[in-house]
Amino acid sequence: MGQCAGLYIHIPFCRKKCRYCDFYSIENTSLEKPFTDALKREMAFYAEKELVFDSLYLGGGTPSLISVDHLLSILEHATTCFHFLENREVTIEVNPGTVSLEKLVSYYKAGITRLNVGIQSFQDANLKLLGRIHTAEEGRTVIERARHAGYKNIGMDLIIGLPGQGRGALEADLIKTVSLHPEHISCYMLSYEAGTPFYRMREKGEVRALGDEQVGELYEILVEFLTQNGYEHYEISNFARIDSYSKGISYRSKHNYKYWSGAPYIGLGPSAHSFLPPVRFWNVTDIEAYISVLKEGRRPVEEEENLTPDQEMTEAIYLGLRTSDGIRLNPFRQKFGADFIRICRDVLSSLEKDGYLVVKKERLFLTRKGFLVSDAIVVKLMEEVEKVKPPLKQGL
Structure with missing residues (x-):
């Protein structure tokens, strides 16, 4: 059997769009019922595919905004339509201020094994700047509620690199974060995506983005702090607690690792992306169009692309180097018919000498210094690789 697949379900409802967010979301929850029905129709298109799933991820938007009944109905239908392994990882994204203890208990009893909580910061001034609707105290409270509900796998999202942020402010957030002992921490650099309020604020001079050097310094502080406090830096932006490795337990995100390893995944819901190698496809963005297309009995796919071997190789290099596992050289040779070390010998030698990467035991991976300049x-x-593409193509 090949790699297990992942199932992603995009639930686009959101109480208020944050200033930095460019994901598709809407505030109108009156479409909750027709959306739920449409999701079930979309599942039917993929139910016959011979895929085995070991992860399900409910993202958004804010999935915890919809009613418990609708959410559990979606979960039940998914586990009926698709073949999931018993030890599957089932994650739901939740935002502080949108989940009661009762709701968290309902999720846990329904088989949701992992929470990913959008904390972003433990400082109210930062939360206000980001356009978040919760307070720092509500962030702490939702973690306590989750533990009380029985969750033993909790992830927290943080945003770093805010305008004016320095060492002290970042360390204050990190100290509070590790004091709550989350099993997983994702730390994302603030980006100014076109079309977002933050982008417009920067263009008008209302906020000033940090420079590359400042961002790099914050990143180094972040990595040093979390690795010194019991977390494995397993992907550029992701950290997993390592205190249970001796028991055979890993807190790496099983679902997100599929994106970095080239594994198959199916995305359901408006704007969701799927990858069934070598084909990538994505759904229409607008929720009303999504519902309408499915009512007509058609797949809501907006576009698809068939990756060429060259494109697959590029992605294998780019995504592989995002992780601490790096590029596994034997599988790379077998898949692409190319000796990566031979092709890039001079550049790799220079990068290794300068401390940016390591070649060891049939693996090539970036150092902490390399992660800073991975792009x-x-x-x-x-x-x-481009210099030797013609002979590579002949060998594929």
Whole structure:
């Protein structure tokens, strides 16, 4: 059997869109029932595929906004339509201020094994700047409620690199975060995506983005702090607690790792993306169009692309180098008929000498220093690959 697949379900309802967010979401929850019905229709299109799933991820939007009845109905239908392993990871994204203890208990009893909580910061001034609807105290409270409900796998999202943020402010957030002992921490650099309020605020001079050097310094502080406090830095933005490794328990995000390892996944809901190698496809964005298309008995796919071997190789390099596992050289040779070390020998030698990467035991992976400039490293490596593309194509 090949790699297990992941199932992603996009629930687009949100109480209020944050200033930095460019994901598709809507505030109108009156479409909750027709949306739930449409999701079930979409599941039917993929139910016959011979895929085995070991992860299900409910993202958004804010999935915890919809009624418990509708959410549990979606879960039940998914587990009926698709073949899931018994030890599956089932994650739901929740935001502080949107979940009661009773709701969390209902999720837990229904088989949701993991929470991912959108904390972002434990400082009220930062939360207000980001456009979040919760307070720092509500962030702490939802973690306590989750523990009381029985959850033993909780992830927390933080945003760093806010305008004016320095070492002291970042460390204050990190100290509060680790004091709550989450099993997983995702730390994302604030980005100014076109079309978002933050982008417009920056363009008008209302906020000033940090420079690359400042962001790099914050990233180094972040990595040093979390690795010194019992977390494995397993992906550029992700950290997993390592105190249970001796018991055979890993808190890495099983679902998100599929995106980085080239595993198959199916995305359901408006704007959701899917990848069934070598084909990637994505759904229409608008929820009303999504519901309408499915009522007509058609798949809501907006577009698809068939990746060429060259594109697959590029993604294998770029995504592989995002993780601490890096690129596994034997599987790479077998899949692409190419010796990556031979192709990029001179560049790799220089990067290794300068402390940006390591080649060890048939693996090639970036160091902490390399993670800081990973995009530039990938560009250098791809330039070397480009030089030998004609013979590579013949061998594929």
